[in-house]
Each structure stands twice: as structure tokens, then as C-alpha cells.
Amino acid sequence: MYRYNEVDARIVGERVAQFRDQTRRFLAGELSEEEFRPLRLMNGLYIQRHAPMLRVAIPYGHFSSHQMRKLAHIARTYDKGYAHFTTRQNVQFNWPALENVPDILAELADVEMHAIQTSGNCVRNTTTDAFAGVAADELLDPRPWCEIIRQWSTLHPEFAYLPRKFKIAVSGSLEDRAATWVHDIGLQVVRNADGEVGFRVLVGGGLGRTPVIGEQVREFLPGEHLLTYLDAVLRVYNRFGRRDNKYKARIKILVKAMTVEGFAAKVEDEWQHLKDGAATLRAQDIAHFASFFTAPAYEVLPPHPVELTAAMDAQPAFVRWLERNTRAHRQPGYRAVVLSLKKTGVPPGDITAEQMDAVAGMAERFGFGEIRAAHEQNLILPDVREQDLFALWTLAREWGFATPNIGLLTDMICCPGGDFCGLANAKSIPVAEAIQRRFDDLDYLHDLGEIDCNLSGCINACGHHHIGHIGILGVDKNGEEWYQITLGGSQGNLASLGKVIGPSFAQADIPEVFEKILGVYIARRQAGERFIETVRRIGLVPFKESVYAQHH
Incomplete structure (x- = not known):
């Protein structure tokens, strides 16, 4: 694991002291709500429906038992005794009192953690495969590269006020488990014919209001040029991205407007000024970061003990x-x-x-x-x-950690929804629970096989509903909570976006709708065929017919 050096510790310590003073001034009435807002967002603090929410960074999802114990202590001391792990490999505390947040940040700093850049229009937490470094199908450990990106992007003065938030994911395996196709930048580790390590660069993916699968802008980027090329991409975005309309401010909108060829040409143009410059990674730089991610002291063990x-x-x-x-x-x-x-x-x-x-x-x-x-x-x-x-x-x-449902229907991705989030149109947690209760029979779940079910309480898609095999989106209909169903989404190497099957449903109807969808799959699947494969083969019509036949 990466360990803080003296500079890291000092930066984080100074940030805590700075925010402590800003919070004091706000609580004393010396800073207005409007003045305090950007300051709290820089420190991962949101004001949610009921209370502040603090989002703590877990760089590329990697942390230690020592850090976990600190998170437990914070949950117990400053919150309601629990925390929430997010789809960005971060952790959130939903009930901290505002006056305690500087103390929480100071406690986090003690164990080399912080909440910097977990919010705002900046480069957010870089994510990767949770099995990085141990996966059997790994070409190269992506974590040193994630750490390089993290250090480059943290407090980068040029990219502190981008048109909109910015997310980067890195995959180092044959199977993409980092959802690189639906990130602002997706980096896939590849080797060229000469055995050199580099990256396939995807740009302009994303979910939210306008879901888009990313496009390849470069087939092979040599590793040493990673940061200069990222600089070039972000400069083009910073310069041409829209700031007049936050719904059209993400890089995916810019790539579509410029066309991927036009965007890539602008990046190449910008890169000519940066290539081989100060941010070029030397072999010793790469080796330095790789040295933090050495394999632990494994024993030589016989298989099948x-x-x-x-x-x-x-x-x-x-x-x-x-x-x-x-x-x-x-x-x-x-x-x-x-x-x-x-x-x-x-x-x-x-x-x-x-x-x-x-x-x-x-x-x-x-x-x-x-x-x-x-x-x-x-x-x-x-x-x-x-x-x-x-x-x-x-x-x-x-x-309570042994539910054998990983990859099955009840292993749902779900945002906090209307129970917590001020942006949500609808609750998501009760819907997830209703589905879990309806499909609690493990034999049935195993017979259904792999199904990704993702649930978002609003169009911002924090629950990644677009890339669920079955996606659920909470929508507001005249002040009532309704749910739209999509089918056919997926992440991984064959990433695709789900399509809406038709009009939305009341919350109480969702388990029954699922029964019908799964009934079509069971009736129509071929031997060994996964749910997503059946959907791709037969299309949406049979599912629509079954769902809406008796429904209306």
C-alpha cells in the first residue's frame, strides 16, 4: 500500500487546520452559506436531506485494517454507528454534526486518510479493479498507475475548477472490472507487439442524465507519457467544455459535439506542447510508485488443502x-x-x-x-x-457478510436515494429490499445465474442503473415516486446501456414486474445462457409483452 511521506502528511494537516478555521467562521456568522459552500465541498462535505454528509476518499478502494478501525471509531463517536460504501470505492458518513467535521478530518489525517476532492468540479477518486494485484487474469498491477494519477490530480491548480466533476478509472486485467467504458477517462493497460506497457485511452463515457459509452481516442499510449497526455485531455476539456449549462458540461457532451476524431485531434495538438516535458515519467518514477505495491510475504502452499x-x-x-x-x-x-x-x-x-x-x-x-x-x-x-x-x-x-449472492440478482448496486439524498426523486433502499425479500430463495437465485441489478433514485445515476442487466430509475410523477425499468445494460468488456422497456411503475408493483421479466428469461433461455445474453438475443419485445400484458 502507498504510505504518506512528509509532504503528504503536511498538506493534509494544513488542509484540516484551514477547514477548522473556515467552519468556525461559518458557525460564527462571519462566512455566508454561499461563501462556505465551495469551502465545504472541497473537503467532501455535502448538505443532504437531513444532515451533513461527509465523503471520505479511499484511493482506488485500497485501505488497511488500521484505517478501517478508525472509520469504525468515527462512526461510533461522531455518527449514528454506521457508514456507507459507495460505487466510487469511497465511504460516507451520513449524520455528522457540522461542528465536529474538522475533528473527524483530523482523526482521518492520523491514519493517512482525507476527504479532499471527493466533491466539486475536479478530478475525483481514481478507481480500479478491486482485485488489482491479486487477480489471476491481470496483465499488470494498475495500482501504481492509480497512485501516480492520484498524486498528479490532487490539488492540481489547473484542474481545480473544471466545467464539471471528472472521473478516471484504470483496468489492468483481461476482463474490465473497473467500468472503464463509462468514465470520463478510461485507461486499459495493454502491451504492444514489442512487449512495452502502455494504455488504451477511452474518453467521454459516463452515466447520469445522458448515458454514453466512451470512445477510444488512442490505441496505445506509452506509460511514460501518461501524465502529459492526461494534461492534454483535461486542458482541451477545460478550454472547450460548456460552463453555461451544468447538464451539458461533462466531457462526454464535448466529445459528441466535436466528434471523437475532432476531439482526439485537439488533444494531439495540445499534447505536442507537453510531450517529453516536465511531467514525463522516468523509469525511476514508475519504479518508485511500483515499490509501494509489492506482494506480501506469501507462503508456498499446496492447492486444495x-x-x-x-x-x-x-x-x-x-x-x-x-x-x-x-x-x-x-x-x-x-x-x-x-x-x-x-x-x-x-x-x-x-x-x-x-x-x-x-x-x-x-x-x-x-x-x-x-x-x-x-x-x-x-x-x-x-x-x-x-x-x-x-x-x-x-x-x-x-x-452477516456471508450471503452467497455475489453477481446474482440480490447483489444490487443501490444509491442512498430519497431516504438521504436531497437530489433524489424517489427512494431506492425500500425498492432494493422488496426485491431482495421477493427473491430470497438461494436455489432460485443460483438457477437464475448472473444478473446485475442496479438502482438509482434519480437521473444522476449514482446507482449505475444504465449498466445493470436490469436497471431501475426513480422518477417523479406529479409528486409521486415511480420507477422506470431498463434492460440490456452491462459493464465490462462488452459495455452497453440499458433501454427503457416502457412506462414507469408504482413502487409496490416492482417485485411483480421482476417476476415477469425473469419468467420470460427462464422460458426463453438456451442452455448455459446468461440473462444478459438472452436479452441481447431475443430483444426487449417479449419482456415488454409479458410485463405490460396484465399490467394495464
Whole structure:
């Protein structure tokens, strides 16, 4: 893991002191609401429906058991005893008192954490594959590159006031698990014919009001030119992006307006002034950042240890969990384990302070004290010995982390929605819970197979509904909450946007609508065909006919 140096610590410490003074002045009436707003947003503080919300950065979703314990302490001391993991691999506290926020930021600084650039029109938290560094299909560990981007983008004076927020994702594996196609910039690690490492650069993806799949602007960018090229992209955006209309301010709108060829030409033009300049990465720079992400002290272990095979023979439920909630590891004798935050009745991504402490303990007992936050709102223990999997499963069950539903219908991505968010048109958490309760039969879920269900409470699409195989969007109809259904979205290598199937539904009807959609899939699927494959093959009409036949 990356560790702060003296400069990092000083910058974060100074920011805490600065914000403490700004908060004091605001509470004393010396700063107006309007003057304080940009200052609080620079420190990740939003004013939500009921209370302030503090968003804490977890760079590329990577943190330690020590940091997790601090988050638990903050939840217990300054909040209502829980926190929420987001689709940006960050963590949010929903109920801090404004006067306590400087103290919270000071506590975070003690463990090398902060809330800088988790809000505002700047480069937000760079995200990556939650299995980075351990995935069996990895070409190259993307985390050193994420750290390079993080250091370049944090407090970058030129990009502090972009036309709109800006999100970058990096993928280093054969399968894109970082949703690079729907980010402002998506970087995919590739090797060219000479074996040199570089990036395929995608620009202009995004969800929200106008969902767009990104476009390739460069097939191969040599690694040493990463920052100068990113500078060029952001300069073009900063110069030509719209500032007159926030709904048309994202880079995706600019790329569409200029055409991808026109945009790429402008970037190449700008890059000529920057290429080989001061921000060019030398081999020793890359090596320096890579040195923070060395493999832990793995043991040489035999595959399929007796502890594992014996437990598999004795416990069918354990076998099901192994299949769904663990992943192949590049090191023989180890697995990566997903701790599900999708237990029925719990808002997706929510976790109590006690559970956070428990996860920290598991990370130390069964790994090397490392934890990952996935954009699917689950947590990952990246390095678990196969011989320890049964003991971990037993403990995870006690703490509510062992629901064997990863990748299945009830492993939903869901924003906080109208229960918390001032922007939401509709509640999302009760809808997620209604679906989880209706489809609580694990045998049925496993028979349905992989289905990504994503739910957003408004058009801003924090729940990534556009790229769910089944997407749900909360809409306002004359002051009432209704829900639109989309089908056919997906993330990964074949990223696609879902299409709306027809008029929206009342909240109470959603579970029944799902029954009908899934009924069509079961009736029409071919052997071994996943839900998304059936949708792509037969189209939306059979689903529409079934859903709306008796509905109207």
C-alpha cells in the first residue's frame, strides 16, 4: 500500500487546520452559506436531506485494517454507528454534526486518510479493479498507475475548477472490472507487439442524465507519457467544455459535439506542447510508485488443502459460498474473498461500526491487514489462504457478510436515494429490499445465474442503473415516486446501456414486474445462457409483452 511521506502528511494537516478555521467562521456568522459552500465541498462535505454528509476518499478502494478501525471509531463517536460504501470505492458518513467535521478530518489525517476532492468540479477518486494485484487474469498491477494519477490530480491548480466533476478509472486485467467504458477517462493497460506497457485511452463515457459509452481516442499510449497526455485531455476539456449549462458540461457532451476524431485531434495538438516535458515519467518514477505495491510475504502452499476439501464435503452451504464469493488468486493456495454487504433487509453498502471492527480483525487474522472496497459496494479480503476459508466463512456468517449472492440478482448496486439524498426523486433502499425479500430463495437465485441489478433514485445515476442487466430509475410523477425499468445494460468488456422497456411503475408493483421479466428469461433461455445474453438475443419485445400484458 502507498504510505504518506512528509509532504503528504503536511498538506493534509494544513488542509484540516484551514477547514477548522473556515467552519468556525461559518458557525460564527462571519462566512455566508454561499461563501462556505465551495469551502465545504472541497473537503467532501455535502448538505443532504437531513444532515451533513461527509465523503471520505479511499484511493482506488485500497485501505488497511488500521484505517478501517478508525472509520469504525468515527462512526461510533461522531455518527449514528454506521457508514456507507459507495460505487466510487469511497465511504460516507451520513449524520455528522457540522461542528465536529474538522475533528473527524483530523482523526482521518492520523491514519493517512482525507476527504479532499471527493466533491466539486475536479478530478475525483481514481478507481480500479478491486482485485488489482491479486487477480489471476491481470496483465499488470494498475495500482501504481492509480497512485501516480492520484498524486498528479490532487490539488492540481489547473484542474481545480473544471466545467464539471471528472472521473478516471484504470483496468489492468483481461476482463474490465473497473467500468472503464463509462468514465470520463478510461485507461486499459495493454502491451504492444514489442512487449512495452502502455494504455488504451477511452474518453467521454459516463452515466447520469445522458448515458454514453466512451470512445477510444488512442490505441496505445506509452506509460511514460501518461501524465502529459492526461494534461492534454483535461486542458482541451477545460478550454472547450460548456460552463453555461451544468447538464451539458461533462466531457462526454464535448466529445459528441466535436466528434471523437475532432476531439482526439485537439488533444494531439495540445499534447505536442507537453510531450517529453516536465511531467514525463522516468523509469525511476514508475519504479518508485511500483515499490509501494509489492506482494506480501506469501507462503508456498499446496492447492486444495485437506481443510478445504473436508469442509466442502461436509457443508453444501460452504461450497455455494466458495463458488459465488471467492475469486481465483495469482498465488497458488490463496483466494480473494468478497464479503457481501447485501444481506436482505440491510441497505446495500451499509456497515455498522461493530462490523467494521470485525472486518479489520478478519483482514489481520486471515490476510495481511489489507481490505478493498469494490464499486459494487462489497468489501474484499484479497489474500486468504485456502486452508483458512472455512474458518473465515464461519466468522463471516456470524457477522452477516456471508450471503452467497455475489453477481446474482440480490447483489444490487443501490444509491442512498430519497431516504438521504436531497437530489433524489424517489427512494431506492425500500425498492432494493422488496426485491431482495421477493427473491430470497438461494436455489432460485443460483438457477437464475448472473444478473446485475442496479438502482438509482434519480437521473444522476449514482446507482449505475444504465449498466445493470436490469436497471431501475426513480422518477417523479406529479409528486409521486415511480420507477422506470431498463434492460440490456452491462459493464465490462462488452459495455452497453440499458433501454427503457416502457412506462414507469408504482413502487409496490416492482417485485411483480421482476417476476415477469425473469419468467420470460427462464422460458426463453438456451442452455448455459446468461440473462444478459438472452436479452441481447431475443430483444426487449417479449419482456415488454409479458410485463405490460396484465399490467394495464
